[in-house]
């Protein structure tokens with residue numbers, strides 16, 4: 082691990098295109114009402130195809146300003162405090178609390194031109210306790226109707242029961258959206274969106290898989306940047322096409338040993354959502370020639386994988402690649418249900434039954450030298466079983482460390498202490514600071 | 519009262535009770551972690567379902583498995599298993615509920631030897647029209663799994679018998695709760711909770727025997743407790759009897775509750791249907807919701823308000839397990855609902871143990887304010 086080698090590194094060629102897409106989606110969201118298109122609140126990165134049958138829509142997601150809030154510590158704290166004044170405890174989901182807080186502060190829905198734009202309805206996939214609970218509060222705040230699609234967390238042996246339940250709720254959701262918007266639902270658009278959503282997730286899995294390469298072609302910060310598109314627009318053709326472009330480029334980087342970090346000699350995984358507002362935790366390891374190449378959670382959240390009984394992952398194939406023809410609404414909803422219940426490890430691992438095994442396999446498969454867990458007080462879904470995962474790694478002799486904090490509440494992070502701890506951990510791996518830095 | 523003594527004894531000696539039951543009947547004992555587990559199906563297989571609970575004693579054994587920012591109840595339950603207190607269990611089961619208790623279940627399955635562990639999917643949005651079919655199918659799968667494991671066939675007659683016993687149990691406890699509407703309730707809040715807790719640990723048939731005797735006695739009780747401030751207890755899992763005794767020792771009567779070691783456990787019965795499992799599913803759909811299940815409609819609110827009216831509640835204690843996020847989302851809404859109906863509230867946060875001195879001061883002050891308002 083201590084041998085020094087400098088790899089070639091260069092920015093992603095497709096980065097600019099991602100920025101354009103993000104801007105397009107952002108603008109189309111704010112312009113939706115003006116264009117007479119529905120503006121939709123909620124979603125949280127799942128089932129975004131469902132609304133596609135309504136035609137063009139503005140996807141509000143959890144709120145367009147999350148990244149901006151995370152870059153502004155004071156603003157983030159004001160959002161949390163606004164939600165707390167309403168009685169929401171500090172151990173509720175901080176990511177969603179920020180969203181609610183910004184709504185209470187009246188800028189969640191303020192367009193860049195100063196208009197207050199009210200979403201038409203809220204539809205949300207509920208897999209983690211926090212999701213529908215927060216969406217309900219947001220819907221009440223805006224006085225808009227709310228539909229929750231309950232994602233069944235069910236063992237694989239009885240997945241058909243869960244699938245039927247989910248499909249039947251999605252049918253209800255479509256009828257409900259038609260009623261609420263008075264728009265005719267177009268199945269052709271749904272079919273296309275489902276293909277895109279699948280393509281996007283398979284591409285995400287592929288780029289995650291490419292991270293096994295030494296040197297890693299990407300790093301965790303880059304994955305963070307890609308998530309914006311995945312959260313509310315993975316069903317769009319533009320996103321799926323861009324991810325394909327990214328995939329091709331990453332494959333090329335692997336072939337040519339182009340690294341995200343030139344001095345990679347130690348590979349780290351970060352488990353749990355990284356603190357969005359903090360840059361130094363991601364940066365510090367580089368001083369030692371270490372880099373965050375990703376994390377089980379980051380790969381699992383948007384990636385489509387086949388999960389084996391021992392927790393090992395294999396990039397999944399899209400329905401088309403498996404010879405499945407999606408002909409009608411039933412087929413489309415079936416494909417969507419399978420994508421999330423069977424092929425998205427983030428969802429299946431809410432059951433916890435394979436979460437430890439998956440963690441060990443990811444650490445081994447991605448050749449990680451160490452794993453860093455954030456014990457996130459305000460993400461009960463993601464942080465579940467981190468302690469057990471750590472035990473699992475210990476049994477396999479894989480070093481790990483934990484730190485307490487919150488992915489979205491800066492008040493919860495003792496930065497100096499965490500950095501000290503991280504530095505000691507890196508030293509315990511036998512690393513010394515790079516001579517060049 | 520003999521029945522209450524019996525319940526107190528079972529609550530204190532819950533492990534001994536289960537072990538004696540096992541020795542006496544030769545049957546299996548199944549620990550369950552959430553009151554959404556359909557005990558009727560387990561009981562119909564000749565298995566004794568007992569709820570796994572914490573001990574409210576300081577511990578650090580669970581820290582190796584569950585991060586301290588998950589609720590004390592989930593950690594305390596796991597600690598009991600790790601300490602071997604439940605070594606007599608033949609199996610464990612949970613129903614889909616919060617992430618906290620899901621960790622307890624999975625860590626238990628991983629680290630404590632057990633021959634049967636089962637995760638039942640219980641839809642989170644129980645009010646959705648599709649939930650009934652889903653749950654009925656889940657119950658069919660559970661029935662099959664129990665039959666395979668126990669070697670006992672769960673016949674229709676066995677299900678009917680079990681339903682009858684469970685319905686009787688719920689009816690009797692509800693009748694006893696009815697008596698708490700009296701100006702001078704014949705039973706305290708702590709006594710009522712002991713009755714409910716005992717029901718979670720005992721063979722329901724035996725519990726029914728004692729309930730009948732208790733009901734008879736309470737119905738004839740002329741005096742009852744001193745009339746005074748009438749409180750409701752609303753919250754997350756809260757079986758800390760010490761806290762109830764403390765509150766009632768300060769001159770208030772806890773007359774009703776909405777939590778899962780109280781009314782939510784037994785409030786509604788199974789309405790018979792040709793398809794027994796569908797009837798059981800329907801009962802769990804209809805029961806007073808836990809916040810993890812109340813996703814869209816806020817069905818908890820009218821229910822709580824009805825209880826406030828029926829039991830002539832003066833004030834409510836909102837008791838919250840520290841770090842319990844499902845309840846954390848509902849509390850602000852419940853608080854403002856009660857406020858809009860002029861029902862003052864006191865919020866308290868509990869951990870594995872409670873800070874007695876601090877709670878005493880706060881509860882005392884709360885009761886005092888209410889007393890002045892009533893006068």
Ligand code: SF4
Nearest residue numbers: 174209460461462463
């Ligand atoms: S998984 Fe974490 S971030 Fe996501 S909704 Fe749940 S608590 Fe929030």
Ligand code: SF4
Nearest residue numbers: 589616618754755842
């Ligand atoms: S609902 Fe609350 S009290 Fe009950 S197990 Fe979950 S977190 Fe703990």
